[in-house]
Amino acid sequence: MSAPVVIVGGSLAGLRSAEGIRRAGYKGPIKVIGNEPYLPYNRPPLSKELLSGSGDIDEIYFPIKESVADIEWVLGQAATSLDTKEQKVTDLSGTSHSYSALVIATGLRPKPLPVNSNGISGVHVLRTFDDAVALRKQLLPGVKVVILGAGFIGCEVAATAIKAGCQVKVVARAHEPMEEALGKTLAKEVKRRHELKGVEFVKGASVFGLIGDGHVQRIILDSGVIYDADLVVVA
Numbered sequence: 086m087s088a089p090v091v092i093v094g095g096s097l098a099g100l101r102s103a104e105g106i107r108r109a110g111y112k113g114p115i116k117v118i119g120n121e122p123y124l125p126y127n128r129p130p131l132s133k134e135l136l137s138g139s140g141d142i143d144e145i146y147f148p149i150k151e152s153v154a155d156i157e158w159v160l161g162q163a164a165t166s167l168d169t170k171e172q173k174v175t176d177l178s179g180t181s182h183s184y185s186a187l188v189i190a191t192g193l194r195p196k197p198l199p200v201n202s203n204g205i206s207g208v209h210v211l212r213t214f215d216d217a218v219a220l221r222k223q224l225l226p227g228v229k230v231v232i233l234g235a236g237f238i239g240c241e242v243a244a245t246a247i248k249a250g251c252q253v254k255v256v257a258r259a260h261e262p263m264e265e266a267l268g269k270t271l272a273k274e275v276k277r278r279h280e281l282k283g284v285e286f287v288k289g290a291s292v293f294g295l296i297g298d299g300h301v302q303r304i305i306l307d308s309g310v311i312y313d314a315d316l317v318v319v320a
């Protein structure tokens with residue numbers, strides 16, 4: 086039997102690639118290597134319904150079409166090296182996977198905190214189901230949340246956090262929230278609506294450092310301003 090088509094990255098692009106390969110007439114084996122422990126799921130709800138509710142992963146899985154029901158899933162394993170001469174991918178466990186063709190569908194990673202956190206906890210990103218579950222547990226009434234970044238994810242987290250009764254500040258280097266994506270007029274309206282609910286926008290600043298005794302207690306901005314913070318979201 087010929088080596089499978091191997092797809093690295095078990096999310097939307099990985100799944101759609103497999104479906105596309107089948108549509109193009111390939112009938113051989115397909116193997117997907119994904120570093121998350123889940124089958125492909127829909128990420129948009131992570132910053133919306135799933136962040137505010139109690140939803141579980143089952144509710145956001147993509148349906149698996151019959152054409153790709155025979156995929157071999159290798160989940161919870163990051164691909165760590167690639168040998169293009171030998172046509173082999175090796176995963177974190179050291180297992181080698183030969184391929185006849187390779188698709189790399191590894192998406193993006195969130196930008197990390199742009200300063201050293203010195204091991205202080207309470208800093209979150211939002212990319213995976215596990216990130217969303219970890220964050221929503223912390224969005225409790227009265228919690229002081231500082232969100233770095235006023236793009237889609239920053240604004241969505243702000244809206245969810247304020248609904249949960251948190252005190253929310255959104256810190257961004259420039260522009261109105263989501264201005265690059267939506268343009269000035271809509272961005273102003275997004276800002277107005279968020280502010281109406283109690284979200285505070287801090288423009289023209291970024292993080293300089295964190296203060297905390299194990300867990301974050303304050304955030305220092307590069308403008309010199311210091312805010313209390315129980316939770317920092319890097320968005």
Ligand SMILES: Cc1cc2nc3c(=O)[nH]c(=O)nc-3n(C[C@H](O)[C@H](O)[C@H](O)COP(=O)(O)OP(=O)(O)OC[C@H]3O[C@@H](n4cnc5c(N)ncnc54)[C@H](O)[C@@H]3O)c2cc1C
Nearest residue numbers: 094096097098119120128129131132163164191192193212
């Ligand atoms: C919180 C959130 C909200 C969003 N909301 C919206 C929205 O409202 N509307 C919209 O259009 N889009 C939204 N998006 C964007 C959308 O989810 C992405 O465009 C989409 O997930 C991209 O799919 P992808 O398969 O290319 O990458 P990803 O979904 O990032 O998947 C890549 C996968 O590859 C895995 N991987 C990475 N490296 C390796 C490795 N070495 N080995 C094995 N696996 C690896 C990753 O863990 C991940 O599972 C949102 C994204 C997030 C995070």
